[in-house]
Amino acid sequence: MKLCFVGCGGQAIRVYADALARYRGESPGVLYAACCDVDLEKAALFQRRAGFERVYGDCAEMMRSERPGAVIAAAPFQIAEKIARDVLAFPCAIMLEKPLGRDLADCLSIARAAEKNGMTSMAAFNRRFMPLVRFLARELKESGSPLRHISYAMHRVDRREDYFYSTAIHGIDLARHIAGADYQSAVFAYENAGANGVANTQVQAVFANGVSAQLSFCPTAGLLVERLDAIAEGQAYFVRLPIWEDSPDMPGSIEKYEGGRLAYRKTGLEISDGESMFESNGFYAEVREFLDCARRGTGTAHGVETAIDAMRVMDCMKNADAAYSRAPAP
Numbered sequence: 001m002k003l004c005f006v007g008c009g010g011q012a013i014r015v016y017a018d019a020l021a022r023y024r025g026e027s028p029g030v031l032y033a034a035c036c037d038v039d040l041e042k043a044a045l046f047q048r049r050a051g052f053e054r055v056y057g058d059c060a061e062m063m064r065s066e067r068p069g070a071v072i073a074a075a076p077f078q079i080a081e082k083i084a085r086d087v088l089a090f091p092c093a094i095m096l097e098k099p100l101g102r103d104l105a106d107c108l109s110i111a112r113a114a115e116k117n118g119m120t121s122m123a124a125f126n127r128r129f130m131p132l133v134r135f136l137a138r139e140l141k142e143s144g145s146p147l148r149h150i151s152y153a154m155h156r157v158d159r160r161e162d163y164f165y166s167t168a169i170h171g172i173d174l175a176r177h178i179a180g181a182d183y184q185s186a187v188f189a190y191e192n193a194g195a196n197g198v199a200n201t202q203v204q205a206v207f208a209n210g211v212s213a214q215l216s217f218c219p220t221a222g223l224l225v226e227r228l229d230a231i232a233e234g235q236a237y238f239v240r241l242p243i244w245e246d247s248p249d250m251p252g253s254i255e256k257y258e259g260g261r262l263a264y265r266k267t268g269l270e271i272s273d274g275e276s277m278f279e280s281n282g283f284y285a286e287v288r289e290f291l292d293c294a295r296r297g298t299g300t301a302h303g304v305e306t307a308i309d310a311m312r313v314m315d316c317m318k319n320a321d322a323a324y325s326r327a328p329a330p
Helices: 010-026 040-050 059-066 077-088 104-117 131-143 165-179 283-296 304-318
Strands: 002-006 031-036 054-056 070-073 093-097 121-124 147-157 183-192 199-207 212-221 225-232 235-240 253-258 261-267 323-325
Touching: 002 010, 002 059, 010 040, 010 283, 031 040, 031 059, 040 054, 054 059, 059 077, 070 077, 070 283, 077 093, 077 104, 093 104, 093 283, 104 304, 121 283, 121 304, 131 165, 131 225, 131 235, 131 253, 147 165, 165 199, 165 212, 165 225, 165 304, 183 304, 199 304, 304 323
Parallel strands: 002 031, 002 070, 031 054, 070 093, 093 121, 147 212
Antiparallel strands: 147 225, 183 199, 183 323, 199 212, 225 235, 235 253, 253 261
């Protein structure tokens, strides 16, 4: 299978190059044909780091010339819908970095194009693939104890861009992923945190299966962390996610309490795909999931359509809406 890559900036260099290099070493049979970026210097750097054969400055041109079987797109979300149209004009599997477009309309357009294309598609929410998150999901499933409540906090340092919602969608999606259901309703509270309209945002939500959630987003806090608590009947799990290299929670951990006592505590080194950031942050696992499915020609549980619900809630945050309510089924 021939693979192409779109969007060779910092995220690609930081995590995707090494994730792809590891995959090629463990799973031969994928030809790393070409990578593309409007900045040809970035494309050339990524080409060398990840081992692609050719460089392009235009996605549509690359698709016409290469006719790949699969494309990974890590381009800015503002152009994700255009990139998806360029790719899905051909019979091609596609993996798209979050968020899937500028808004829900972009995401729905991408989902329709992917469905029409009929090939493997995937939404690249790397938190879903973090080893600690995968472990938590298995524990909740195997325990048989009903999940009742999720608490999630995202803290960042001096993040004052007016599109912080495009990062916050990680937490919105992760809560949905752990709950195992779409959002039924949500109430938003905003606290102005300074310049550019950046706001601390608190979300009280209920999922369609009755699980409740409290989400907190603080873009101008004094540290970089993401923390996830999952409260089940008679059990409690506390997860410290290993976000990037400069989080004080590295390498991450999970604790389980049952009957008021600590059942176990495991670190992100014990529950691990490897010690590097591209492994602990889930990028290798998501690349492996996508390319394995694309090679088999099968679907994945993480298709682009699974991003739609989180994009709806992200739009509410983007627009500073006070509340969200899921439309009743027709």
